[in-house]
Amino acid sequence: MTSIGEFIAALGHYNFLQSALLASVMVGIMSGIIGSYIILRGMSLMGDAISHSVLPGVAVAYMLGINLLIGASAFGVIAALLIGFVATNSKLKNDTAIGIVFSAFFALGFILISMAESSTNLHHILFGNVLAVSDRDLITTIIVLAIVILFIVLFFKELLITSFDETFAKTYGLKTGYVHYGLMIVLTLVTVSALQTVGIILIVAMLITPAATAFLWTNRLTTMVVLASALGALASTIGLYLSYTLNWASGPAIVLVAALIFLGSFIVSPKQGFVTKLMGVKNA
Amino acid sequence: MLKIKELTVAYTSTPVFSDLSVAFSPGKITGIIGPNGAGKSTLIKGALGLIRRTGESFVDNQLVRRVRRKIAYVEQRAALDLTFPISVFEVVLTGTYGKLGLFKSPGQTERNDVMKALEQVNLTEFRNRQIGELSGGQLQRVFVARAIVQQADVVILDEPFVGIDMKSEEEIMHVLRDWRAAGKTIIVVHHDLNKVANYFDDLLIMNHGIVAHGPVSDVYNKVNIQQAFSADLSAVLFTETEDVS
Numbered sequence: 001m002t003s004i005g006e007f008i009a010a011l012g013h014y015n016f017l018q019s020a021l022l023a024s025v026m027v028g029i030m031s032g033i034i035g036s037y038i039i040l041r042g043m044s045l046m047g048d049a050i051s052h053s054v055l056p057g058v059a060v061a062y063m064l065g066i067n068l069l070i071g072a073s074a075f076g077v078i079a080a081l082l083i084g085f086v087a088t089n090s091k092l093k094n095d096t097a098i099g100i101v102f103s104a105f106f107a108l109g110f111i112l113i114s115m116a117e118s119s120t121n122l123h124h125i126l127f128g129n130v131l132a133v134s135d136r137d138l139i140t141t142i143i144v145l146a147i148v149i150l151f152i153v154l155f156f157k158e159l160l161i162t163s164f165d166e167t168f169a170k171t172y173g174l175k176t177g178y179v180h181y182g183l184m185i186v187l188t189l190v191t192v193s194a195l196q197t198v199g200i201i202l203i204v205a206m207l208i209t210p211a212a213t214a215f216l217w218t219n220r221l222t223t224m225v226v227l228a229s230a231l232g233a234l235a236s237t238i239g240l241y242l243s244y245t246l247n248w249a250s251g252p253a254i255v256l257v258a259a260l261i262f263l264g265s266f267i268v269s270p271k272q273g274f275v276t277k278l279m280g281v282k283n284a
Numbered sequence: 285m286l287k288i289k290e291l292t293v294a295y296t297s298t299p300v301f302s303d304l305s306v307a308f309s310p311g312k313i314t315g316i317i318g319p320n321g322a323g324k325s326t327l328i329k330g331a332l333g334l335i336r337r338t339g340e341s342f343v344d345n346q347l348v349r350r351v352r353r354k355i356a357y358v359e360q361r362a363a364l365d366l367t368f369p370i371s372v373f374e375v376v377l378t379g380t381y382g383k384l385g386l387f388k389s390p391g392q393t394e395r396n397d398v399m400k401a402l403e404q405v406n407l408t409e410f411r412n413r414q415i416g417e418l419s420g421g422q423l424q425r426v427f428v429a430r431a432i433v434q435q436a437d438v439v440i441l442d443e444p445f446v447g448i449d450m451k452s453e454e455e456i457m458h459v460l461r462d463w464r465a466a467g468k469t470i471i472v473v474h475h476d477l478n479k480v481a482n483y484f485d486d487l488l489i490m491n492h493g494i495v496a497h498g499p500v501s502d503v504y505n506k507v508n509i510q511q512a513f514s515a516d517l518s519a520v521l522f523t524e525t526e527d528v529s
Binding site: 154164219 | 332334349352353355356357359364365368369370371374375378381382384386387389390414430434
């Protein structure tokens with residue numbers, strides 16, 4: 001196993017490794033931010049669904065030679081609308097509607113990707129291939145990160161109140177549907193960026209694991225968002241190091257690190273209180 | 285003044301009530317009573333346009349959907365996530381969001397309003413608590429404080445006294461009386477028939493439609509309660525009061 005010193009030296013030598021680290025850290029930050037809202041809104045399953053549902057969009061974008069972000073966002077939003085439509089126009093529960101729509105989209109994506117096989121690699125889309133991040137991908141990721149930060153700064157109030165008390169938001173006249181679909185659009189943009197680092201299947205882990213970890217440590221929303229993005233960046237960096245030195249796939253390496261950080265927090269965090277309860281100290 | 289005109293709400297093919305029209309007067313605390321499932325909460329949600337309905341509702345002759353900010357609504361203490369990372373202060377601060385509109389952050393004026401409202405409901409020392417660390421009564425007072433901050437002309441509370449302590453109940457009643465003195469229209473969906481005469485000026489008695497509406501002294505009687513609830517309940521309530529007096 002390469003030492004950390006050697007990893008840092010390699011970072012200096014290899015452009016691809018620098019790009020990989022930059023992309024991973026940015027994806028870690030943006031998924032921590034958006035993931036905080038996803039888990040507070042009880043939408044973890046929705047996050048999983050939307051991230052899987054962009055697959056046909058990716059395939060179509062390849063086929064037509066258009067920007068991935070456009071294809072993916074289009075399908076992400078269509079999936080979110082369909083889920084909403086099925087849930088409100090039937091007696092089925094929301095999670096059932098989610099299950100039907102996203103599995104259908106994922107299946108469609110598989111078939112479309114195999115039709116477009118020449119220019120894409122399904123394995124990389126599914127599990128990420130961070131060491132092949134191009135300069136263009138990097139610029140796209142920077143733009144998406146800027147959009148994510150702008151979105152949560154500009155709509156801080158609206159995101160807070162629709163996450164906490166949607167009925168109240170409606171009574172003062174906020175169009176809560178716009179906030180929901182706005183968040184879904186931003187979520188699809190994050191998904192496309194995260195395709196490179198962790199791949200479609202594991203994106204949900206980047207969305208919910210760092211955010212859930214941060215939730216265990218704080219009672220303040222802004223602290224949670226900042227902490228979640230820091231943890232996302234940390235997991236990405238350590239994961240990338242493991243991936244480079246042990247020749248592991250980058251996505252699973254990053255996700256496992258995030259899960260280990262969660263496990264540690266679950267045991268020692270004051271809010272969860274395993275250790276404090278064991279020691280007989282009153283919950284903080 | 286809140287006016288409801290020809291309101292019909294149907295969750296299934298049978299409507300909960302149809303063509304219901306009623307006007308709530310300003311400067312009064314109106315209680316809405318009726319048995320479970322009579323449509324009390326439905327009336328409120330229908331008037332606010334939170335559920336599918338036909339008919340219209342007005343505040344001072346303007347459509348409710350145009351002047352939503354003139355109404356403050358304290359929901360039945362309900363499906364809120366009490367683990368949400370938000371403090372008492374921040375919850376009350378959300379009461380200023382409607383007035384602020386998009387892209388504006390709460391400033392010093394809004395923060396001062398929140399501090400005053402917290403003082404009114406005696407929660408100043410709890411302002412930094414996460415909301416899950418409060419008792420039921422304290423939590424209800426937080427939402428009343430938020431309604432204070434909204435500075436609305438019409439305030440609607442759905443079952444505000446369910447499952448809370450006496451002290452909180454008294455403090456909330458105190459706020460309602462302040463609002464009444466300020467000429468606001470106050471509407472309270474209520475459960476406990478015992479305190480009807482103490483708490484309310486007007487009463488709307490419902491059972492899938494209006495049974496009676498008017499000053500408590502006029503409409504709170506054996507006949508109306510019998511019609512809305514049951515003969516047994518009305519017999520118990522009104523013979524007892526006669527015996528005592």
